[in-house]
Amino acid sequence: MNVQPSELTGALAAEGSKLLACIHCGLCLEACPTYVHTADENDGPRGRIYLMRAVGEGRLDAASPSFERHINRCLGCRACESACPAGVEYGQLLEAARADLREGGRRRGHTDWLLGFTLRHIWSRPRRLRLAFAAARLMRDSGIAGWLLGSRLPRIVSARAEFALALLASSAPVAFGHEEADADARVESVPSVKRPDTTTAAPRAGAVRAQLFAGCVGEGLFARVNRAAERVLGVNGCAVEKTPAQVCCGALHAHAGDLEGARRLARQNIEAFAGGGASPVVTTAGGCGAMLASYAQMLEHDPAYAARARAFSERVRDVSQQLASTNLRTGAPHGPRVVATYDASCHLIHGQRAFSEPLMLLAAVPGLAFAPLEDSEVCCGGAGVYNLLQPDLSARVLGEKLTRIRETGARLVATGNAGCHMQLGAGARLAGLDLQVCHPVELLDESYRRAGMYSQTPATE
């Protein structure tokens, strides 16, 4: 029944040994949100790998609707990787399977076509992408998005449209309860206005240099998070340099099975960040970070880039990991007496292994009332554009997450990834839950700002 890896077909063929690494023990099952909700082993990691293997062995047609259905229903959260005793690199197997599906020649639906078009013709072109995000921001900040949501009109069009609008609306900045924060946020969120350079807090002597990977959604909708990260890094002795030539990390492409598109972007990024030498590449979104960290595997068969990709991936770390490696300074006490909690981004923990570091950021905010979130490490159902492609299953996963959040009594949830941020915000908004979402570094930034750490000259130690 077994065949040599060389007989495997398509993109999965290259991953033959990774498929064989799965020993079928099933320890991944409970870690998988889709399995937990459907109880169908086809919707669990072990089952999906079994299907991939069956495709590879020719027992199952790659064009089988069942194969497509269950591979597409994967969130790609990679929680199974942390549960796997055999170290199966599931994320890459999934991308290979999606690539094979893409090549499989089955007729695509409208959604697939739209996604493919967007990724190819907008997401990969920085100028078009900036334009698109400017339009999105306009909708968000002018209040159109909010008004539309209030009007219930989108729901009549489709639940998906409504959810998409809610995602956009929830990317708006949080009012931490301080007037100044509001003002700052307003300034930051108007795209055309030249931003005051707040990274004036000059790094301390002997400072570390770092390059910020801004991200498409990150810079498009969450520029304030990137600025906050720069400021906080600066205060902690890390000078952030600009890297203008960077492009999309390629995560969306890879998750959708466009491996070639993703590799193209990877090479561009490696070139773009080459100037930084061995300095850290800091990310503020777990999704991008995990993708950058996997360039090493993505390009391992590319002789020109394999070594460079390895070196690049070595450099990648989340802003929380970078900060945790320093003697993190504490700021002013958190003003508003709201309970905060933290929801881990899947790719931050399973892709970048940042489990406790984001919590250290929150711990550096004195007086923050923190309630730990049960199942924090479980996916929120956002998973890139999964929430729009698989709305039903996504909603079930999200519902579970909101229930857990409700149990904490928190009214503020911090999370380290743009996708999760919008997913939680949209979910809370549509469920009528009084919940604000922010990035952990935003809370710390706010605390520093209130402590006056940005106006004074850098502390000498």
Place this chain on the structure above:
Amino acid sequence: MDQLVENLCAVVGRDHVRSEPDELLVYECDALTQHKHLPRAVVFPASTEEVAGVVGELARSGVSFAPRGAGTGLSGGALAVNRGVVIEMARMRRVLKIDVENRLAVVQTGVVNAQLSRAVAAHRLYYAPDPSSGAACTIGGNIAENAGGIHCLKYGVTTDHVTAARVVLADGRIVDLGGAGESAGYDLLGVFVGSEGTFGIATEATVRLLPVPQAVRTLLADFADVDDASRAVSAIIAEGIIPAALEMVDNATIRAVEASVFAAGLPLDAGAALLIELDGLEAGIDEEAARVEGVCREHGARGVRRAVDERERKKLWAARKGAFGAMGRLAPDMMIQDAVVPRSCLPTVLAETYRISAKYGLRLANVFHAGDGNLHPFISFDRRDLEELRRVEEAGREIMEACVKVGGTITGEHGVGLDKSAYLPLIFSPDDLGAMLRVRAAFDPAGLCNPGKIIPAPPGCGEARAFAPRFPTSPNGEYQHGNGEPRTRIRESAPDQSGDSSPQLSQSSFGERPAPEVMLTTLLSTASDSSTRTVGLNLSGINRALASVVGDSNVDVREGTLSVRPASEVEACEIIKLASTFNGELVLQGGGLWPGAWGPRVVASKPVERIYISTSRMNRINSHGPADLVATAEAGVTLTALNLKLGGGNQWLPLDPPDDGSATLGGIVATGLGGPQTLGYGPVRGFVLGMRVVLADGRVIKVGGRVVKNVAGYDLCKLFTGSRGTLGLITELTFRLRPRPERETTLTVRGDTAGPLLEAARAVRAGEFLPVALELLSPRAASTLPVEGPASRFVLLVRFAGTVKAVESQIERARAVFARCAGLSTIETVEADTQLWRGISILPTHLLYPLKWRANARSSSLPGLLTLLDSFPSSRGRALWCASLASGRLRMLHEEIADAEACATALSAARTFLREEGGSLEVEVADEAMRRLLAARGFGSRELPAANVELMKRVKDALDPHGLFPTSCGVEPDAGR
């Protein structure tokens, strides 16, 4: 479109049936991928009723099925052979009830093992069985496989933690098995657990929860070689320490784990490492850890490291639990075995496994539950290399044979499934397997429940068919034995019965099976019709025959009864063969403590002639392995004699049934009755590892084994335990033992009423105490005991046992707790408390009481029951009762019956109350007049639901088809109808 699939959709909804071939692929195997069977469909029911609907539908269509949990099993058990249907339980994942007071949880069986512990963690409770797959496997799967785990050395396996289960039988009927305490009737739940889905599907289970231990110490000892490490294992046990877990990983395992995500800093250059966990009370645990460390160092440990915090502890255990997966990285395929050997044989057997694998040029790793002697030899290979595959198979078999040779078993926790059925004949004879198959047929006459598993037999009824493929039958349907001679049946059946139904059935293949209903009727009619029995010889005739077997001095004739005392199993077999020609009952007798017990039977219209077989001469203690904590003895050995012998090794069998010193091991097991210390040590059933039994046809079968963990075949030990001599004569027993505690001390406290004492007991239960007994005595009961203090007060006895330090600390803290309770007086510490507890054991055995009864309930029901006791006539202030508060047992002894009518009425009220509370009331001894009164009040009938009674009757008929042994097992076989 498949009509069956349509019908299944109608039951569970279209979304919850998979029948698309591409979606069935993943259900073709479980975690052991070498066995593959593609099912016809997979159904995902969400409730017991849906399961019953699905099973009923399948039964009507004659389609077999296999229940499946998470599919993490390692024996190919969760596969549907013959294109059967998989019934997937993963949607049934609700915890239905958490009963903190009684420390029970009711769960749907799709609940994941680790999630259950998580769900009850807020109450500082947990579910003890923790298989390595605990993060994913389901409680239902655990029940099917009788799963063990890392912590079962101290806490036992799944069967010790499941107290009740709702089961859907093969015909779609729903039955509730198990219940509170030592209920009447056969322990069907006990035999159901570990039946690998071949007896039905458990849909809901009531499981015991344990308090999270106050203190835990985890040690990692590293040894230069495996031999030293395995000697240290036995030495730790011989030292009288029962660690919560005692695991070994060898060098190959360490290397694999350290290269995986579970790396925990295990020493890479160690030949083997032991992971030892101690838990319990803070007091004394460090001393115990130091003793363990000392033993390890004496046996050559290079270093012993203690986990400094919970994080390190978790990491070490994650490394151990992930070892299996980590080794999967070494090669695409793996063979993992699951043999259990006596602990003392570990050094030899381990050496043998390495020798065998070297001989075949294979890489072997050992990672296992050393404390249980449960080996997991692990060979990684690549099955695409056919030559290597062959070597792996041969090595696997040789390893298994080496384990069996030293008295081991073929599987300790993974189950037989499809994988190990070929090994079963290594440890069981055709007769042993035949008995198992008959019990299986009692549960599943049509053979639709997970066919092909455990004992390979085509689906069908009765042993004749089951034996067909393996053990050829002679033309007249008799079984042929090893020597090829057809065995002569002792009893001649009536001509119309002789051929029974087998000739026509044994020819049928899967396709042409008769309808299940027909088979059921056939089975019952052939099995139970006692009218076919030959009219027996008269007593004087059989007397002579019996005397020729056992000698004149060992046969007594008295008033129409014969009493015979065989000296050996061989003699017992001969007697039973002879007795089968006698038209009466064969009553099996141990210490003779319960004459006239197991009422309330209304005496038959004509006196039944009886032969009593007494085991009193079968009194040899056959073996005792101190390092194995196991002893084997004949059934006639008294508990007193056994414990006297074991005391030399500082071990004992910690049972305290009603006993005046004459209770025999056979009698104790046959009655299944425990005593106050059931709380601390567990019930009788948990101590029986194996037995030899003479069945009604005179054949001897072996059930269970001699090792502490064993899931090979059905757990018939559970069936015979508490069967009260109705299924066969137990001739030999193997028990697990415990080390004698260093210290036993009892705290007594008195009260004018029971109320404050109940409160005090509750405080002890809720606090950080580990009492081994918690007994409340009525003033009259207390007055019979050698305890100082004023009479006419209720007395609460709290017994602690363990290390000196642990006992002293508990006594001190308990005194403080009692001092704070209102309404208590005279708190006393009794250091030499042996006589005290012996007195409690003797109490129920006095023959002078005309009425004895026992309540089995949840502990929370006892206060309510106590208030009812006042309604017994003339008992006020004079009532004689003892209540084991935490176990939910109350035993009442009536010294006289002043007003029989009123007494029967009060008893009836108590019974009603207990039933409403989910418990039961059993009259142990009653005189003739009382029995009639009770029978008039419905006692003896409908003690259990009709379905349970019928199931019990089928079991009885399967093992004793002609009713040679008495019929009543506390439940009248016909009463439920």
